[in-house]
Amino acid sequence: MNILTQEQTEIQKAAKDFTAQHIIPKAAEYDKSGAFHAFLLEAAKPSKIFGMAIPKSFGGLEYSPLTQALVLEEWGYGCCGMATTLAASILSMESVMLAGTDAQKKQFYTPMLNGKIxxxxxxxxxxxxxxxxxxxxxxxxxxxxxxxxxxxxxxxxxxxxxxxxxxxxxxxxxxxxxxxxxxxxxxxxxxxxxxxxxxxxxxxxxxxxxxxxxxxxxxxxxxxxxxGMKIAMQTLDLARPAIGALAVGLAQRALDECVAHMHERFPGKPFPGQALQFKLADMRIQIEAARQVLHHMMALREAGKPFSEESAMSKTYATDVAMNVAATAMRLMGSAGYTSNVGKLMRDAKVMQIYEGTNQIQRLVVARAVLARPKVIAPKDAAPTEKAMAK
Ligand SMILES: Cc1cc2nc3c(=O)[nH]c(=O)nc-3n(C[C@H](O)[C@H](O)[C@H](O)COP(=O)(O)OP(=O)(O)OC[C@H]3O[C@@H](n4cnc5c(N)ncnc54)[C@H](O)[C@@H]3O)c2cc1C
CATH class of the missing domain: 2.40.110.10 (Butyryl-CoA Dehydrogenase, subunit A, domain 2)
Structure with missing residues (x-):
């Protein structure tokens, strides 16, 4: 079932097309040279996509959090190096959205709407x-x-x-x-x-x-x-799911690369062994679970409900899935994986477990929330007494 609105489906399609046209063809070249992808800012300028989080009243696109995640997933599918430029620019804006005056918002947003970051x-x-x-x-x-x-x-x-x-x-x-x-x-x-x-x-x-x-x-x-501390923490709560979205895109790409290789490697034949097929299924399950945790978090945010714990969960789970799926894709592809784009995906996935707060720190956030909840099972309910069992 497609739960996206018509508008979201169209925006997602536009992001997919942009990725196919501008990001995927250049990703390997820029990964190799390490040069900054300035061409991308020019290519993205007409769409104002760098202003997708900016309110319409300031001239932006005002995409909802979920819609932003859809765009970021597509960019992450193409190249997380390039997509990080967009995600980090939005990260900086979130602080101004949270605490800025109208004059500060204008000062900060105007460059973003003119192709700057x-x-x-x-x-x-x-x-x-x-x-x-x-x-x-x-x-x-x-x-x-x-x-x-x-x-x-x-x-x-x-x-x-x-x-x-x-x-x-x-x-x-x-x-x-x-x-x-x-x-x-x-x-x-x-x-x-x-x-x-x-x-x-x-x-x-x-x-x-x-x-x-x-x-x-x-x-x-x-x-x-x-x-400052409050602004930084609230900004990161808002921004971490963007890294989750890039990670979901990266993981999907790794699975797609792996499946394409399997079709080439075993043309017209049944895939060898359930062990391999189960791995593909596990990759698919993990990616969809990471996507749904992310979308749930964005839905909480849109509904104005607390989402700090879910933000940490989403970033941690999606980036761990990205690392795991990329590594599994490489294992299943053998030497073809080691010498293919999957190597870049693995290298890109690694840093996502580190930046915007390491996954260890995110686990501390989640653990604190878990421990702060009231006990739901009282000890007497958990372990029935001998007298009760004898009845
Ligand atoms: C490519 C890249 C881009 C980045 N972009 C930005 C950016 O735009 N803006 C910005 O401000 N920063 C940015 N960073 C910095 C990044 O957010 C930090 O590196 C990250 O938060 C971790 O800090 P650290 O490297 O000092 O590691 P440390 O804090 O020294 O941690 C080292 C290790 O110890 C663990 N650790 C530390 N404390 C605890 C604890 N209390 N409990 C359990 N484990 C713990 C960590 O999880 C980690 O495994 C970027 C980093 C990279 C690599």
Missing amino acids: GAFGLTEPSAGSDVGGGKTTAVKTAEGYTIHGSKCWITNGGIAEVFIIFAQTDPKAGVKGISAFIMERGTPGFTVGQEEDKLGLRSSNTVFLGLHDVKIPASALLGKEGD
């Missing part, structure tokens, strides 16, 4: 999973703030026009002293370091950012001083 700068050499360990500071001045420090592994960092940067306005207050700021490319003191030479997502731009006494106006502060 954004970046989200949270991680530092001393602060990855432990977000509170950041050393970047924002000192209040008469004109605004002076930011000093650095950020690392920032997706889109070398290309983006607008940035969300997190910094300590009150270092003694720990996570309660973190604040979020909008920063524009070209602000004096803002430097882009060398690009990372990565195992996967090779055409996605990942860089170190230097912040050497960068002076920004007071109007660059998002929300209030000290709101």
